[in-house]
Amino acid sequence: MKQLHIASIPGDGIGNEVVPAAIEVLEAVSEIHGGLSFHFTHFPYSCDYYLEHGVMMPEDGLDQLKNFDAIFLGAVGNAKLVPDHISLWGLLIKLRREFEQVINIRPAKLLSGVPSPLVNPKDFDLIVVRENSEGEYSSVGGRMYKNEEEIAIQNSIFSRRGTERVMRYAFDLAKKRNKRVTSATKSNGIYYSMPFWDEVLKDVAKDYPEVETDSQHIDALAACFVTHPNKFDVVVASNLFGDVLTDLGAAIMGSVGIAPAANINVNGKYPSMFEPVHGSAPDITGKGIANPIGQIWTAKMMLDHFDEEEVGHVLLSVIESTTQDGILTADMGGKYTTKEVTAEIITRLKARA
Numbered sequence: 001m002k003q004l005h006i007a008s009i010p011g012d013g014i015g016n017e018v019v020p021a022a023i024e025v026l027e028a029v030s031e032i033h034g035g036l037s038f039h040f041t042h043f044p045y046s047c048d049y050y051l052e053h054g055v056m057m058p059e060d061g062l063d064q065l066k067n068f069d070a071i072f073l074g075a076v077g078n079a080k081l082v083p084d085h086i087s088l089w090g091l092l093i094k095l096r097r098e099f100e101q102v103i104n105i106r107p108a109k110l111l112s113g114v115p116s117p118l119v120n121p122k123d124f125d126l127i128v129v130r131e132n133s134e135g136e137y138s139s140v141g142g143r144m145y146k147n148e149e150e151i152a153i154q155n156s157i158f159s160r161r162g163t164e165r166v167m168r169y170a171f172d173l174a175k176k177r178n179k180r181v182t183s184a185t186k187s188n189g190i191y192y193s194m195p196f197w198d199e200v201l202k203d204v205a206k207d208y209p210e211v212e213t214d215s216q217h218i219d220a221l222a223a224c225f226v227t228h229p230n231k232f233d234v235v236v237a238s239n240l241f242g243d244v245l246t247d248l249g250a251a252i253m254g255s256v257g258i259a260p261a262a263n264i265n266v267n268g269k270y271p272s273m274f275e276p277v278h279g280s281a282p283d284i285t286g287k288g289i290a291n292p293i294g295q296i297w298t299a300k301m302m303l304d305h306f307d308e309e310e311v312g313h314v315l316l317s318v319i320e321s322t323t324q325d326g327i328l329t330a331d332m333g334g335k336y337t338t339k340e341v342t343a344e345i346i347t348r349l350k351a352r353a
């Protein structure tokens with residue numbers, strides 16, 4: 001029996017609704033699999049935890065988490081309680097950095113039955129590989145002076161090591177897919193980091209002659225996600241560009257509520273972390289209508305990570321069978337609840353046993 005020890009951090013808002021739903025689905029996966037079991041340990045780290053303890057997680061939080069096989073997280077952020085930059089940097093971004101989860105893989109693909117806002121979405125199936133440890137997300141800078149004189153300085157960090165690493169990851173992934181990498185750049189407007197990004201791309205591409213390489217400015221690329229999403233295979237992007245592109249990728253799929261993601265530790269020193277693209281959705285928290293598919297599809301990425309692709313494939317096809325049959329939450333134009341969609345997925349999974 002393969003036993004996986006998973007740290008679960010539902011976090012804030014709908015994280016507390018979709019993480020339990022996805023865990024129920026994983027229990028069903030374990031049942032139909034027969035040789036795989038999950039052992040979950042729950043951690044309450046969140047903005048509520050912050051109000052009580054003054055920190056997003058305790059001082060030894062990283063030590064508590066580091067020996068798990070993976071972290072399964074919902075979403076972090078409740079701006080009514082804690083400013084977003086404090087909560088995200090205190091938990092989500094801290095985990096990504098301290099556990100060297102330097103790559104964030106975020107697929108976007110059309111699921112049948114989910115209405116896309118695009119007139120002609122075609123059959124797109126792309127993966128954004130987002131740099132997850134540096135770039136525009138940095139704590140280097142400062143603020144000084146007051147009132148009209150006030151200034152804020154925010155420095156971006158692009159290391160050769162980090163840039164090359166994310167590009168190699170993208171090329172290696174493309175080799176296993178449709179052999180096409182598109183790089184998101186902005187070297188016309190951003191004077192230092194983006195020309196550097198382009199140079200590293202050219203260097204790395206030399207090692208992958210079998211992969212077709214293309215570079216597009218982020219503005220045009222964003223437009224292309226809307227007009228020709230089917231042209232993309234693997235898209236490599238900096239931290240901020242990847243963040244924006246993946247909400248866009250989610251939007252053209254039909255809802256940010258279904259978009260999965262995986263924060264990958266590539267050196268094996270620390271656990272990887274699985275959490276969907278969406279946030280805590282304060283506007284629908286507590287209503288029981290959050291779409292659980294993003295979190296459940298994220299669980300499928302966790303299965304793939306542990307070489308359980310076969311059952312992962314079954315899970316995704318079950319998810320798609322429910323959307324195809326119109327079992328949709330409100331964000332996709334349906335009237336089913338989180339619990340109803342989850343129950344339907346579990347019933348159909350068990351029927352595949």
Ligand SMILES: NC(=O)c1ccc[n+]([C@@H]2O[C@H](COP(=O)([O-])OP(=O)(O)OC[C@H]3O[C@@H](n4cnc5c(N)ncnc54)[C@H](O)[C@@H]3O)[C@@H](O)[C@H]2O)c1
Nearest residue numbers: 075076077078079084257277278279280281284290291331
């Ligand atoms: N990775 C993360 O933990 C993460 C990601 C994004 C935002 N956040 C945080 O979450 C909070 C809210 O951010 P936001 O409003 O910009 O983004 P959001 O993704 O939480 O919500 C954007 C919109 O999408 C909807 N939505 C999101 N997930 C959904 C789901 N599963 N089902 C149905 N509808 C869904 C919301 O209702 C909202 O209308 C902020 O505190 C933000 O910092 C965290």
Ligand SMILES: O=C(O)C[C@@H](O)C(=O)O
Nearest residue numbers: 088092243276277278279
């Ligand atoms: O990385 C971020 O900015 C937080 C959130 O928007 C995300 O996409 O995970």
Ligand SMILES: [K+]
Nearest residue numbers: 074075276278
């Ligand atoms: K999330």
Ligand SMILES: [Mn+2]
Nearest residue numbers: 243244247277
């Ligand atoms: Mn985001």
